[in-house]
Each structure stands twice: as C-alpha cells, then as structure tokens.
Amino acid sequence: MELLYEKDLRGMKYNVLTSIRHDRVVREIASICGISPQVIRRALIAKLDMIQLENLPARYEASRNAAGGADPLVHAVCGDLLTQAVPLLATTDIDQVRGMVRDAISSGTPEPDAAIAARPYLARLIQERGN
C-alpha cells in the first residue's frame, strides 16, 4: 500500500549507519552476535526510526557501561544489547532463546557452547525482523 505523505527513508537511514561512529558500532554488534553487518544494518533500518539510529553509538556506549547488571544467561545471548540498547528484538524473543540455552545446559552442554549454539537462531530472528 502506498501511503500519502510517507517518504522512503531507507537511503537516509543507510547514510546514518555508514558514518564513522555508527559503522564501528554496527560492526561491533555484528561481531558480538555472530551475524553479518549487512543483516544487522537491514534490521536496524527496518525496526528503528531516524533518531534512534542517530543515537545508536551513545546507546551502545551506555549499555556497555551498564553491563553486568543483567541475568548472565540473557547477557550470554546478547539479550540486554538486543532488547534495550539496540531494540531489535522483543523480550519474548530473548526469553525463547534463553529457554533454548537453558534446555541445552540441562541436557549437559556447557554454558558457553550452549550460548554459541543459539546464535544461528538469534541471527534468524534478527533477519526476520529486518524483512
């Protein structure tokens, strides 16, 4: 559906995300989550408005300064980063991922390995939100 008075902002949003500070933050988030920067960029453009994108470096910095207060399992699957600092996913999504990790841990997988094993699912969720 074409809406009157609505502009396609994707070009401007992409320009915001490819400036020096933003590009550095996008690449850091991508490496933390084990997802390609292109996928993160696409999801960010789809989910966030222009001012949230402009404020991405400051939010990321604030979340890094506040790191440590969250549930360790949520932190292991980047839950605090992806729901609060860079709101790409809903808390229900993260709860789902956390449940998967908890199941894997209870079936004998070590915690770091379980968190790493959940990354592809996390990537798929982010990719879905970007479409």
Next chain:
Amino acid sequence: MRRIVDVSIPLGPIHPCFKEPARIKCETSGERVLAVEVELGYMKKGIERIMRGRPWQEVMFLAERVCGICSVIHNMVFIEGMEAISGISPAPRAALLRVVANELDRIQSHLLANFSYCYTIEHETLAMYLLDLREQVMDLLERLTGARVTCAYIVPGGVRFDLRDEDAALIRAGLAEVTRASARYTRIFETGPLIGLRSRGVGILTAKAARESHAVGPTARGSGISEDLRLRHPTYQQIGFSPVVRSEGDCFARVMVRFQEVQESIGIIGRCLDALVQGPIRAGGVCGAGKVSYSGEAPRGELSYLITTDEAGRVIDIAIQTPSIMNIEVCAHRMIPGVTSLADVTATFVSADPCIACTER
C-alpha cells in the same frame, strides 16, 4: 509510520512551536499518545563530509556553523581537541576568557530554550521578557568576541581578542542586570499557576530511562543525574562550580534547571573575571598529526568530536556527536509516549531543548 496504525498524527516539519523542521509522527488513541516516530532529513548539512580533507584553519569555521545557537562550544571543543592532538596548552588568561565566552553562550542558549518553552505553552509575556533578556546577553557576547554568533573566538593556544578593563566592567554591569531580571523571571515561572498546570508532572523522564538512552545536559540533570563535563575541564576545576540537579524529571524541572544554570553561569563568569591575570592571550604551537575523541559540555549536554589529522594539521576524518541526538531520542521514545494531550507533545518536545541543526550536522 513504520507500520500501519489506527490514527497517526504528524506534527511538523513546519510547526509554529518548532524553531527548526522535524517531523514527529504520533500514534494516538484519543488524545493519548501511544508511540512516536521521528523523521529527520529536512535540513541535513553534511558538514562532517565537507570538513574532511580541509586544514584545521578552515574546519574551525565550519565547526561553529554546525549550530548557530551554541556555536562557541563547537569552536571550543574542536580547538581543544586539536590542542590535545598537538600538545598545545592555552595561555592562562586565554583559558579564562574561553570560559567567559562559553558561559555567555550558555546563558543566551538557555534563555532562548526557555523562551521557546514559554511560547509553546502560550505564556507569551514571559517568553518575550526572556527573549529581550537574551538580546542583552548577546550584546555582552559581542562585546567580548566581536560577534553575536559564529564568533571564531577560540584558536589553538588562546583566543583571538583580549578583554579590555572597560569592557570587563561593562560585562559585569550587564550581568548584574541579567541576574536581577532572570531571578524575577524564574520566580514568575516557578509560581505561575498556568505554567504549573502545563509543566508539572508532564513529560516525565525517570533517571533509569535517562541513563539507558544516554540523556545528557539539563534534560538528564532535570531527572536527577548529576553529570556535567565541566567538572572534568581544567579551567572549570580551577574556578569551581557545582552542577544544578533536580529530581522531578518533568518539563518544569528541565526548564528550572536551565533557569538555575543561568545564575550558576553568571557566578562562573564573575569568578573568571576576578581571576583574570595579565599576560598574553596566545601561546605558541603547531597543529600536527594524531587522533582524539574530545568532549565538552554544551548548553544542551555532552558534545563529542572524534578527530583524525595528518602532520600538516589537515582533518582526515571527523565525527561529531551532538547532545540533541541523545535528547531528542529520549524525548520522543521515553517522555512523549503516555502524555494525555497532543498539546503536551509539543511542550514536552520543546522542554528538551531540541536542536535540529545540531542533530542534522
């Protein structure tokens, strides 16, 4: 909107209450605002791109053109960043004169912000009083720097012009008048029943939300966060001051923080003029190669410059993070959702002192 909603009410880009163009799209249920989306891009300057590859002598003029309201701090942060790269220290007299210019700029910016707020809530009398007072402060800034805006006063190692004793006396006399008038206008704001109805308990920002979204400046200090980068600046440490903090977190608190900061700034200027020592206003030094992330406290909050230069002092890369970016985001996504009237949307937005020119640098 990014998604289809029942009722989307766009405010702006051209709106009588906004000084600059921005579009705020409000998803509403009746008059209650549920969510907000901000659309920018109506005045993008691309100034960071223009700065790249140019010598610092050109970039310092471009830096203060990021924002016409707080041009002195852009000039100051860029030059102090260049000084940090090149190991240059300003002359002691110049360091104090920089603070005087910066605080005069802060006073006029705060008065303009409070004018905008009073105008938005339809208290035009107080608004016009404040605008008139701002003009007097602009005259004092002109007396010190030779210009009202884009003064280009601060240069590596010092300042461009010295302050004559007779001009210092005129600035002191002018500030005595500003002190008296601003105390009266603060009292009018604090006790006005209409102002209280429109401002108290409206657009609340909790300290937790302010921290998460990295709110800065008077917006953060109005929510009880005692952060002010002036506390880490050597000249301010020498002069001494304490940040103004209030805990209410509403529109009233943000405006009152700015009123109280005007008084604080007048005190700082007075102490700087008392401490002025005779001596040169320029120290030697050559701007060279390096990389620095330098921050200063602008009237609206933390302003950061990420600068990379080559050995000729040419700017290779630069990124500017202005306080309005943080404050507009926190305003749009934390303060406005939940307000019970569309009239409060503009009032809340203006209470955060948004500068679109800074945001769209």
